[in-house]
Amino acid sequence: MHSTQSGKVLFPFIITLLLGLCIYLYLPSSNGEQTNFTANTTQVTAHTVKTEENALLIEAIGSARANQAIYIRSAQSDYVTDIYFDDGDLITKGQKLVQLQAQQEQFAVKELSINLREEKRQLDRLTELSRSQATAKSLLEEQLSRVDATEAQLQSAKTKLAEMTITAPFSGLLGKREISVGAYVSNNTNITTLDDISIIKVDFKVPEKYLAQLQLDMTVMTQNDAYPGHTFTGKVTHISSRIDAITRSVEVTASFTNNNRLLRPGMLLNTALQLSSSQALMVPEKAIIPQQEKHFVFKIEDGIANKVEVNITGRHNGWVAIDEGLSEGQQVVTEGLIKIRSGSKVSIKG
Known part of the structure; x- marks a missing residue:
């Protein structure tokens, strides 16, 4: 009985002692420990x-197009005898692409060449006669007309013969070949495509509030997801004379030198027009x-x-x-x- 009462008396004392010890151990002291804690680096x-450099840039989305782009077609209608290119060839201006059947045109040129020589021979004879005979002067004038007409026919025949050979009108990159040897082509037949991609043009729109600041030769930068981190730099080459009444923007064209042919027509490009730099x-x-x-x-x-x-x-x-x-x-x-x-x-x- 006596021991039980002693335990009850000691228990609160032990609790108080433990609490004091905890406060002593865990609470910061007054000697600057709190200050050191908050001053940790x-x-x-x-x-x-x-x-x-701080550049003022106008960002927009642009669409790429070739400097020149056409469908290769024939001016004459006939059968294909030879094809001199493959899909995707890089060609130069004047390079031969397709040969059409041209025997009739060759015969026509040969015949007219012979006729012209004969007409000129007659002209020379009448020229000599006109010096001594007055009646030969009228014949001379008629012969001059015949010579001129034959020369015109010969030139027309030579032009038609030349058109039987299809050549590249400018240097560029060919597309897919869409004909085969033996095919009959006309002026409506697509033979292939030809794109001059040595220069790529990008069209994009700029808000009209910047119109007064726009100038030719301003720097334009562009990027495409196909070449992450690669920036292409070009110049403004055209500013539209009209403002779009719906979007209230002006269309601007920038040109990019594309010697490595990384840019292709139809690409979607992120463009940035540099209005100023400081x-x-x-x-x-x-x-x-x-x-x-x-x-x-x-x-x-x-x-x-x-x-x-x-x-x-x-x-x-x-x-x-x-x-x-x-x-x-x-x-x-x-x-x-x-x-x-x-x-x-x-x-x-x-």
């Missing part, structure tokens, strides 16, 4: 601010902290990150241009923003 990623302090967009209508960054000085307000003048492709709040060579936090506040001690990774 936070690792962040930083970017050094530099003066770089030098500015460039900062990664992920370093910017928007708050209401203001923008801030964490600037690092002597290992301390301080929040400062900046003024943004432009954005492009993950970068922003700054004209107030920062100086060249200063460092700003780009990763780890949520772990720090103004006055935090930081260390830069790497």
Whole structure:
């Protein structure tokens, strides 16, 4: 009985002792341990601010087309005797592509050539006679007309004979061959396609509010998903004289030199027209902290990150241009923003 009462008296004392020990061990002491805890260094990623080119760009979607593009067709109708190209050949201007049956045209040229020689011989005889006989002058004039008519017929026959051989009107890349030897072709028969892709033209639209700033030879950059990370650079070569009444935009054409033939007609291209270019302090967009209508960054000085307000003048492709709040060579936090506040001690990774 006596031991039970003693246990009841000691139990509260033991509980109180344990609580005091816990408070002593886990609560920060008054000798600055709390201050040391909050002053722990936070690792962040930083970017050094530099003066770089700041381009004002108008982005749009464009459609690529060849500098020249045609269907190869025959001016005459006849049977194909020879084909001198394969699918997708790269050819030069004047290169022979197709030969049509041309015996009749060859005979016509030969016959008219003989007739012309005879008519000229008669003309020479009458010219001699006209010097001594007045009656020969009228015959001379008739013979001159015959010579002129025969010459015209011969030229027409030679033209028709030349058209029996189909040649390339300009250099370029051929498409699929759509005929075979022995086929009968007319002026409605598609033989193949020919595209001059040494220069690729891209048509895109620009809002009308930029019309006054548009000029020929402005720089245009374009990209396609087929070549990730590859940027093609060209120049504005045409600005439409009309504004689209529905979209309130003006069509612009840019030309790109395509010597390596990477760009092809029909491609969908992401274009960026450079309206102007200037030098500015460039900062990664992920370093910017928007708050209401203001923008801030964490600037690092002597290992301390301080929040400062900046003024943004432009954005492009993950970068922003700054004209107030920062100086060249200063460092700003780009990763780890949520772990720090103004006055935090930081260390830069790497």
